[in-house]
């Protein structure tokens with residue numbers, strides 16, 4: 001059995017890297033803080049006798065040999081980057097839970113049939129470089145390496161340059177790394193498990209998600225001297241679009257969600273009528289056909305709202321991530337692990353995107369969820385208890401052992 | 407008569423300091439660019455034999471002696487700071503037009519009765535440090551020197567520190583500098599003069615203006631895993647408030663204006679439901695009683711819109727600048743100048759705030775407007791022609807000479 005204390009201590013230890021007074025972590029991908037936690041992770045894995053390599057997207061692979069080293073590894077892991085207002089568990093639990101699982105095997109002297117790899121994926125969050133899950137996307141062939149390396153943050157720094165800067169641009173081209181299977185442990189980030197008092201979620205798939213970028217252009221003008229009827233106020237249009245997006249999501253609730261997360265107003269000065277507003281839209285639903293409907297409503301609202309305001313708009317769909325169904329055999333291995341440990345569970349479709357969603361395109365994959373308090377995530381208040389974290393890591397270990405035995 | 411070419415050349419020369427490829431200027435107050443244009447201004451004035459002093463708000467006073475130097479000076483001027491997307495004329499025309507007027511007197515060997523001073527006011531724009539017209543406000547007793555020195559920009563730098571940094575915190579305490587009168591030349595920044603094809607505006611006063619800061623607080627959460635009905639989306643509340651502000655202004659149009667110019671979303675990440683939004687409101691109207699009504703509607707909308715969304719709000723009125731009526735004798739001097747030069751004109755109430763509005767509390771004051779293309783200002787496209795600029799400077803010179811004679 002895995003050691004709950006040790007896992008908890010490492011969660012709290014790494015939470016110091018980028019930790020803040022609100023109890024959360026701000027450790028954006030490919031910053032120096034990300035480098036620190038990567039270095040920490042490599043040292044721990046090497047301490048367990050594992051070999052750690054890095055690909056050219058900065059993905060870390062920590063390998064423990066098996067009885068047969070000519071077959072691809074069974075992999076487990078998640079990500080160590082966070083949101084600007086991230087919590088201590090999103091991503092970290094998946095990597096540190098994997099570390100604890102492998103350490104338990106090492107200490108027990110248990111030799112698996114296949115090699116085992118712990119993976120730390122780069123830029124899962126998509127907050128600094130959009131979209132999310134970029135490295136696992138490259139791994140699975142959803143994006144080219146060139147495209148990914150060229151993505152810019154708001155300061156204009158590319159992902160490729162950021163990788164160089166922190167010394168994590170490896171030689172191995174991302175996407176040439178076969179896996180026998182991939183298991184990702186994660187907090188639910190939603191309220192369902194807690195509401196039904198279940199200890200573990202058997203994740204059967206991930207809902208579809210689409211990201212859009214909208215630019216509304218008017219004309220900046222003096223707030224005091226420009227009469228209302230002569231304005232081309234880009235913020236008025238943007239605010240009405242935001243309200244409309246809320247309505248589109250509600251109209252397709254309870255399964256649909258729709259959000260504007262990022263907004264940039266130009267010139268952003270108190271006495272200037274905004275001449276331009278840029279904002280992002282995030283639509284999700286388990287069915288692609290519903291996402292199509294939501295998208296149509298969004299497209300129609302642009303002209304409907306902005307034409308009368310004499311504003312022009314430009315919208316781009318920058319990400320279309322279809323719904324995913326996980327692998328039946330991997331799911332069976334998770335069910336077996338839950339049964340062995342005697343935990344309560346339920347099936348669940350993930351509301352959040354995860355690296356596992358991309359990896360599932362190229363290897364049998366599934367996920368394990370544990371509850372988090374009030375379903376709060378992407379917030380410093382994010383919390384799962386020591387016991388909840390331990391339950392996840394325990395099921396993770398048993399699932400990969402079961403998969404390995406088969 | 408003033409020299410239109412010389413004035414135009416100096417407008418274009420100083421426009422290089424902070425000038426951008428869009429033809430505008432970004433020369434925020436108390437930055438190093440502001441220091442450069444201040445140094446340039448001092449050198450030009452000293453070249454005309456004037457004595458330049460600085461007070462502890464960084465206000466520059468360039469003095470030319472008169473026949474009687476025991477009486478306070480007749481002052482003219484404006485400001486050299488700009489908006490982030492400022493044009494080449496807002497403020498600069500008032501200072502450089504004054505410089506051209508005085509240079510014309512110097513070259514003609516004309517000795518005034520009172521001393522003449524050109525003033526360059528600090529932080530007129532209010533974009534870096536809110537509110538606007540801070541130094542003239544201190545000059546007129548509307549703010550204390552301590553309060554003004556403590557105002558912070560978004561980076562947390564105080565006005566006092568910024569003054570030190572660029573070497574413009576003078577010894578003379580701001581507000582101990584009596585004036586016989588003050589005349590400010592400015593572009594209209596609105597569409598009226600152009601629409602009626604008038605060359606000069608006789609400014610009879612300035613409308614009232616109030617600035618508010620609103621903070622909407624909800625809870626940041628995961629955009630994918632948080633169902634719509636469980637959200638506390640601060641941006642949804644803020645967007646609806648922005649729409650309401652637009653409606654409040656329209657309901658009191660054509661004289662009322664209302665704008666949200668500055669918005670900050672937290673954490674501003676594409677896949678995080680915004681937990682907090684901060685934004686500013688600018689309401690203006692020539693009558694204080696109408697501003698009271700608009701304010702009441704704004705206050706009522708906070709709870710009406712945000713309570714059902716489970717959001718809390720905090721609003722602060724950070725600036726209340728009552729309507730201003732300018733001095734009858736100063737206005738007469740301007741009318742005389744217009745008549746002498748044969749320009750067409752109309753009376754006008756300023757929509758924008760100006761240093762003259764504060765100065766009018768402590769000295770007889772008025773302003774002279776010239777048209778700007780399409781009324782566009784606080785925008786790089788801001789434009790007044792060489793002839794329009796020259797007309798303003800000519801009337802300015804004749805107005806102060808007339809006032810001086812009386």
Ligand SMILES: NC(=O)NCCC(=O)O
Pocket residue numbers: 090124125126132133189351352353354628630677
């Ligand atoms: N798990 C997680 O928060 N992923 C980020 C990608 C997304 O779902 O927005």
Ligand SMILES: NC(=O)NCCC(=O)O
Pocket residue numbers: 222224271496530531532538539595757758759760
């Ligand atoms: N003239 C001018 O643009 N002043 C700035 C203050 C304001 O009116 O907002």
